[in-house]
Amino acid sequence: MASVCSLSPLCFLSPYAQARSNRPRKQLTPKNPNTKNLNTINAPPLSSVSGGQATTFTRLPPKDDFFIPYDSSSEIKLSDLVVPTHKQKKLNKPKIEDDAEIDSDSDEEDSGFDYGKFELYEVNSDDECDDEEYVADELGFENEGEELELEEDEREKEKGVPAVMRCFDRAKIYVRSGDGGNGVVAFRREKFVPLGGPSGGDGGRGGNVYLEVDSSMNSLLPFRNSIHFRAGRGGHGQGSKMNGAKGEDVVVKVPPGTVVRAAGKDGVPGDVLMELLYPGDRALLLPGGRGGRGNASFKSGTNKVPRIAENGEEGPEMWLELELKLVADIGIVGAPNAGKSTFLSVISAAQPNIANYPFTTLLPNLGVVSFDYDASIVVADLPGLLEGAHRGFGLGHEFLRHTERCSALVHIVDGSSQQPEYEYDAVRLELEMFSPEIAEKPYVVAYNKMDLPDAYEKWESFQKNLQLRGIDPFCISAINRQGTRELITAAYELIRQTIEDKKDEIWREPAHFGHVAEMVKKQRTAPINEFEISHDISSNTWHVEGAGLQRFVQMTNWRYMDSDRRFQHVLEACGVNKSLIKRGVKEGDTVIIGEMEMVWHDSPNNSGPNRKISTDSVKWADWK
Numbered sequence: 001m002a003s004v005c006s007l008s009p010l011c012f013l014s015p016y017a018q019a020r021s022n023r024p025r026k027q028l029t030p031k032n033p034n035t036k037n038l039n040t041i042n043a044p045p046l047s048s049v050s051g052g053q054a055t056t057f058t059r060l061p062p063k064d065d066f067f068i069p070y071d072s073s074s075e076i077k078l079s080d081l082v083v084p085t086h087k088q089k090k091l092n093k094p095k096i097e098d099d100a101e102i103d104s105d106s107d108e109e110d111s112g113f114d115y116g117k118f119e120l121y122e123v124n125s126d127d128e129c130d131d132e133e134y135v136a137d138e139l140g141f142e143n144e145g146e147e148l149e150l151e152e153d154e155r156e157k158e159k160g161v162p163a164v165m166r167c168f169d170r171a172k173i174y175v176r177s178g179d180g181g182n183g184v185v186a187f188r189r190e191k192f193v194p195l196g197g198p199s200g201g202d203g204g205r206g207g208n209v210y211l212e213v214d215s216s217m218n219s220l221l222p223f224r225n226s227i228h229f230r231a232g233r234g235g236h237g238q239g240s241k242m243n244g245a246k247g248e249d250v251v252v253k254v255p256p257g258t259v260v261r262a263a264g265k266d267g268v269p270g271d272v273l274m275e276l277l278y279p280g281d282r283a284l285l286l287p288g289g290r291g292g293r294g295n296a297s298f299k300s301g302t303n304k305v306p307r308i309a310e311n312g313e314e315g316p317e318m319w320l321e322l323e324l325k326l327v328a329d330i331g332i333v334g335a336p337n338a339g340k341s342t343f344l345s346v347i348s349a350a351q352p353n354i355a356n357y358p359f360t361t362l363l364p365n366l367g368v369v370s371f372d373y374d375a376s377i378v379v380a381d382l383p384g385l386l387e388g389a390h391r392g393f394g395l396g397h398e399f400l401r402h403t404e405r406c407s408a409l410v411h412i413v414d415g416s417s418q419q420p421e422y423e424y425d426a427v428r429l430e431l432e433m434f435s436p437e438i439a440e441k442p443y444v445v446a447y448n449k450m451d452l453p454d455a456y457e458k459w460e461s462f463q464k465n466l467q468l469r470g471i472d473p474f475c476i477s478a479i480n481r482q483g484t485r486e487l488i489t490a491a492y493e494l495i496r497q498t499i500e501d502k503k504d505e506i507w508r509e510p511a512h513f514g515h516v517a518e519m520v521k522k523q524r525t526a527p528i529n530e531f532e533i534s535h536d537i538s539s540n541t542w543h544v545e546g547a548g549l550q551r552f553v554q555m556t557n558w559r560y561m562d563s564d565r566r567f568q569h570v571l572e573a574c575g576v577n578k579s580l581i582k583r584g585v586k587e588g589d590t591v592i593i594g595e596m597e598m599v600w601h602d603s604p605n606n607s608g609p610n611r612k613i614s615t616d617s618v619k620w621a622d623w624k
């Protein structure tokens with residue numbers, strides 16, 4: 001009895017792969033004229049994914065435009081700082097008296113701010129359709145249907161988040177390694193060299209797909225514009241035993257801290273394939289297909305004139321989901337406009353945007369801080385946190401998960417705000433609500449803007465308040481660089497041991513990224529005699545499935561004479577014919593192996609087991 005064992009399908013078979021497997025099959029003996037239709041089935045379009053449109057987005061208006069007068073009787077909420085939207089502004093307009101309206105208009109002109117471009121920041125937009133379309137477009141989903149299946153709360157989260165931020169730390173890309181080049185049939189013909197023999201060269205190997213960490217990148221934004229990465233195909237073999245050239249490799253550059261997943265389905269995230277954390281990390285993801293052998297490679301003692309050559313092996317493909325989690329040692333958190341970016345700019349060479357209004361920072365900034373004693377740490381400045389951030393309100397939530405890898409936090413409090421203690425508590429609460437793990441990280445508190453009289457006056461009460469809770473806050477003036485050195489040194493002290501441990505870890509255990517490529521190679525070497533047969537009684541169709549067999553079918557080049565003979569021989573040798581007969585295959589039944597559809601014929605000369613799969617309809621090349 002033929003060996004029958006279950007084979008696991010390629011775990012990363014993508015929709016595109018499925019589309020390819022639906023291609024019209026080679027039909028050797030059409031059962032009836034109608035079966036020709038099989039050849040005219042159009043494969044679905046390779047992909048409907050577009051890289052997304054570039055989006056114009058502008059800064060928020062100066063803080064003065066939406067300044068809320070301080071009412072000492074009521075508590076101030078951080079969320080009060082939420083910027084009025086274009087629509088809200090419009091709605092408010094009729095209530096404003098004429099003079100005021102003229103003033104506000106002129107303010108708008110003066111500030112040069114175009115509120116028309118500001119719609120992206122709307123949190124409660126009614127314009128659902130636009131938003132959905134926009135999200136589908138920018139996220140680069142394969143089709144809109146897939147995006148529309150997003151959970152309702154997912155959609156809520158996406159609202160009001162500019163596209164540039166949505167794409168900053170997540171991307172979906174398609175990678176495909178190169179197909180191998182085809183081998184050729186050629187014979188040496190040379191004066192004075194009679195019977196030169198076969199000289200067809202092998203095809204070249206397809207290009208590989210690599211993933212590599214590029215330390216100069218700090219976001220996944222480049223994947224907004226290009227999401228398809230295909231390695232080059234191997235060159236075809238040529239006469240005179242010339243082998244084809246190797247296909248060009250493709251190196252996909254990702255920022256440090258990128259988590260790579262196989263693309264998920266139906267909202268279920270795929271498996272994590274690897275984490276590329278440090279500059280220099282490089283992974284061979286998909287090895288290129290093997291080149292097909294030319295007829296020179298088939299020469300043997302019994303067949304000195306082989307008229308056979310193989311197709312190149314198809315390169316594997318997959319969709320990947322990339323997620324960026326910054327690799328920073330210290331994360332700077334705080335309310336909007338607290339001076340986080342200013343602090344980063346004075347302790348490192350980073351030059352983040354700094355301005356006197358909330359949400360100047362829309363994407364995290366990284367800076368490297370060097371200490372005298374030959375040590376350096378990476379510090380991340382995150383967008384400001386608002387009350388309700390843990391529910392996705394504001395911008396900071398999008399980036400809070402970047403603090404997961406930080407060893408410590410620096411919490412900056414705006415001393416000039418109306419209630420610094422309240423601001424401090426609200427941000428702490430947000431951190432706790434978002435993730436208890438983040439809240440448990442060691443942190444230092446810095447009371448900023450001490451140079452301002454407002455802040456200076458409130459410092460003592462703030463300090464006392466925190467000291468009562470066992471926290472000793474620092475006071476700094478980031479803009480004047482006062483107290484900043486002490487602050488970052490204190491933060492460094494918190495994590496010194498962790499950093500040193502981490503360095504040792506990297507030194508001891510070089511990461512191993514080759515497992516995906518190994519899995520691909522393992523599937524390629526699947527034995528040809530491991531297959532599974534299923535029977536569809538209604539259509540009298542037999543499906544023979546096995547990775548080794550399918551690969552063999554794909555690499556068989558039917559243009560050459562000896563291919564059919566070899567194919568039949570392999571089917572006999574690996575037990576396919578025997579198994580089919582045992583299962584009761586009948587004259588005229590359809591047999592499908594890989595992409596090949598055939599018709600079973602009982603041989604007229606022999607009865608019993610001497611049957612074969614006919615390939616009568618193949619048109620052979622004319623050989624002289």
Ligand SMILES: Nc1nc2c(ncn2[C@@H]2O[C@H](COP(=O)(O)OP(=O)(O)OP(=O)(O)O)[C@@H](O)[C@H]2O)c(=O)[nH]1
Nearest residue numbers: 337338339340341342356358359360361384478479
């Ligand atoms: N007077 C004074 N102003 C400061 C100080 N630090 C920052 N600022 C000002 O505060 C404003 C906000 O500073 P940013 O560094 O952009 O604040 P941020 O916390 O990064 O703000 P977002 O990125 O919007 O969350 C800017 O106008 C700074 O010049 C300080 O120590 N003293």
Ligand SMILES: [Mg+2]
Nearest residue numbers: 340341360361
């Ligand atoms: Mg900032």
